Amino acid sequence: MTAQILDGKATAAAIKSELTARVEALKARGITPGLGTLLVGDDPGSKWYVAGKHRDCAQVGIASIQRELPDTATQEEIEAVVRELNADPACTGYIVQLPLPKGIDTNRVLELMDPAKDADGLHPMSLGRLVLNETGPLPCTPNGIVELLRRHGVAINGAHVVVVGRGITVGRSIGLLLTRKSENATVTLCHTGTRDLSAHLREADIVVAAAGVAHIIKPEDVKPGAAVLDVGVSRDENGKIVGDVHPGVAEVAAWISPNPGGVGPMTRALLLQNVVEASERAADHVG
Numbered sequence: 106m107t108a109q110i111l112d113g114k115a116t117a118a119a120i121k122s123e124l125t126a127r128v129e130a131l132k133a134r135g136i137t138p139g140l141g142t143l144l145v146g147d148d149p150g151s152k153w154y155v156a157g158k159h160r161d162c163a164q165v166g167i168a169s170i171q172r173e174l175p176d177t178a179t180q181e182e183i184e185a186v187v188r189e190l191n192a193d194p195a196c197t198g199y200i201v202q203l204p205l206p207k208g209i210d211t212n213r214v215l216e217l218m219d220p221a222k223d224a225d226g227l228h229p230m231s232l233g234r235l236v237l238n239e240t241g242p243l244p245c246t247p248n249g250i251v252e253l254l255r256r257h258g259v260a261i262n263g264a265h266v267v268v269v270g271r272g273i274t275v276g277r278s279i280g281l282l283l284t285r286k287s288e289n290a291t292v293t294l295c296h297t298g299t300r301d302l303s304a305h306l307r308e309a310d311i312v313v314a315a316a317g318v319a320h321i322i323k324p325e326d327v328k329p330g331a332a333v334l335d336v337g338v339s340r341d342e343n344g345k346i347v348g349d350v351h352p353g354v355a356e357v358a359a360w361i362s363p364n365p366g367g368v369g370p371m372t373r374a375l376l377l378q379n380v381v382e383a384s385e386r387a388a389d390h391v392g
């Protein structure tokens with residue numbers, strides 16, 4: 106058996122085309138959604154991701170506001186830009202690209218954001234709303250994974266999902282999405298303290314690999330017929346992406362997300378969706 110592809114590129118293109126129509130409808134009501142990004146430092150990966158987010162904005166008609174600071178920026182300088190973005194009426198939603206340089210208190214920066222402008226779903230208020238099952242922006246990668254599975258007809262209801270990695274952008278928050286009544290999955294969160302990771306993985310109907318450890322998920326760890334999503338990004342000596350999932354897994358799994366071309370483009374598409382939904386909510390509120 107060779108796994109079918111969970112095609113993030115094509116699915117993201119379909120979502121972006123749906124969003125283009127929604128942006129046009131907002132513009133007809135006199136509202137132009139605008140995505141702000143704050144990038145601190147010169148990490149090539151982060152620069153590439155932010156540039157991709159602005160390319161996507163141009164495609165769907167969302168305005169772009171780009172702010173950059175050097176990696177020597179202080180906590181106060183970063184917080185000053187956050188305050189500017191909070192106050193800028195052209196910026197209807199924004200993100201602070203993570204990770205921030207060492208020594209910066211990331212939680213303090215995220216808490217300072219206006220929760221009404223949180224496009225990433227990572228503000229404590231947004232995460233709290235998710236826990237309480239209230240409407241709000243959802244974290245982009247977890248939401249992208251759910252959407253990728255849903256649009257390919259992979260059963261989530263009743264599935265046992267094993268997540269590897271406890272980072273805030275994926276591992277910690279995806280369980281909150283998948284255990285909602287609407288998704289109804291059972292989730293096991295594994296991390297570096299987990300004893301016998303392979304035993305957990307072999308029980309999984311769906312594996313979400315977000316450890317950032319090259320090829321940590323081996324063919325013998327995967328239950329035949331499982332769906333496997335590769336979120337991990339490591340780089341080889343030529344700078345090429347190496348995911349968390351060993352290529353041999355494609356011979357065991359029923360579904361696999363390529364990396365690149367799987368979850369990454371979905372993360373970007375769901376970011377745009379958060380921006381559009383926030384503008385729609387604001388427009389409906391004003392009348």
Ligand SMILES: Nc1nc2c(c(=O)[nH]1)N[C@@H](CN(C=O)c1ccc(C(=O)N[C@@H](CCC(=O)O)C(=O)O)cc1)CN2
Binds near residue numbers: 245367368372
């Ligand atoms: N503020 C945030 N920071 C980070 C997030 C996040 O959701 N919000 N997630 C990751 C990085 N990320 C989004 O910012 C991201 C990762 C990957 C991609 C992507 O499109 N990847 C391409 C390949 C890119 C390449 O060749 O290097 C793909 O998978 O096809 C987009 C966004 C950490 N930071």
